Amino acid sequence: MTEPLVVPSVLPADFARLGEEVRELCEAGVDRIQWDVMDGVFVPNLTFGPDLIAAARPYSTVGFEAHLMVVEPDELLGRYVDAGCELVIVHAEACRHLHRTLARIRDLGARSGVALNPHTPVDTVAHVLAETDLVLAMTVNPGFGGQAYICAVEPKIARLRRMIDESELPIELEVDGGITEVTIRGAAAAGADVFISGSWMYAYPDGKAAAVKRLRAAAKGEEV
Template sequence: MTAARIRIAPSVLNADFGRLTEEVLALEAAGADAIHWDVMDGRFVPNLTIGPDVIASVRPHTSLPFEAHLMVDEPAGSLHRWVEAGCALVTVHAEACTHLHRTLGAIADLDARVGVALNPGTPPQAVSQVLGLLDHVLVMTVNPGYGGQRYLAEMEAKTSHLRRELDRSDRTIRLEVDGGISAETIMRARGAGARSFVAGSAIIRHPDGYTAGIAELRQAAGEGTSAPEDVAAA
């Protein structure tokens, strides 16, 4: 059986926000599979980034899927804003939702793909009771809030646990990792079971440009070897 292609979703957190559309177009040309928008509210995490109007302004200029990673407290009241901005996938943090099941159901009601993210200190069992609602699980391999952090290898055990649990599910649920992904760490994350990778600095700050950065990640991940998961959907 032909192996599935891994999915690379560059984060634009460290891109040039003064020319954000051009940055996204450059990432598309470089071979990105999606654009990962790190949305931070200055409360759930100490950083403050962008709102839905910024994402909406870029949406008409690219065909790449957009994923909104909401690092915000109690995101339920604003979910529609991210879908209206053009995000096919909306991911909320389990730790940020008082009523996680209800919040995930609200994303599904908006006809968006449903994602949940787990901070490093959150056990994998936090998603066990909501698997029937999920399309996407995101394991944070850094503490969220800033780009350029060191990859936390101890999160590989959590990723492996989730890989086994997701494989037993009757749904196709993508497993993604985010934080410290580079040519030095991506194979470890893939070996733990991830097939989708958020990468920021390894692409945005690559000395030879975005195309080289994405190609280097694919090569380092051993793309073309066994990877029994479909990662094509947004």
């Protein structure tokens, strides 16, 4: 297994002090920061626009990824890249022409990612791997923080791992939803190497830096 990457979602953050929240996450040793972009249509909630992300970018020493949970991602790609997101993730379920959308992200100078909801088949991404830098297996249904991890997704993660390995392409396999010091073990064992944590990390009693270390250790199967 490659060194696991711990990526916090800022969805549980104090929105009134997002710049400071971003700085604190960087100081805690995270690998990059995820922005859960919701449009109120593809998912019920409405969250971060590109101007807000751009305002927070100077506070960060790590990369940003935008997870676009929106119905018309193609219309927004350029704005999130311009806002400072080096990685842009779209949902396969929201893209009419997924191959074209992923290629467009790269044309804009960012890395491309594709997310799959828990029910979406692995084969959906089989023919776009050459245009993809990351595959995200959702371990909750998107739209809300604080949900319980769906362990039934683990066989799907394992199938994605085999597919990526067989492609021999440098594609990251990310999981998002309900990741804790306990659930990360199953996701890592199935083959994930990037782990999104939001509510659990923010609620960790010893602080964010300790939470990051605990997640990394647990992902590697070490005693924590």
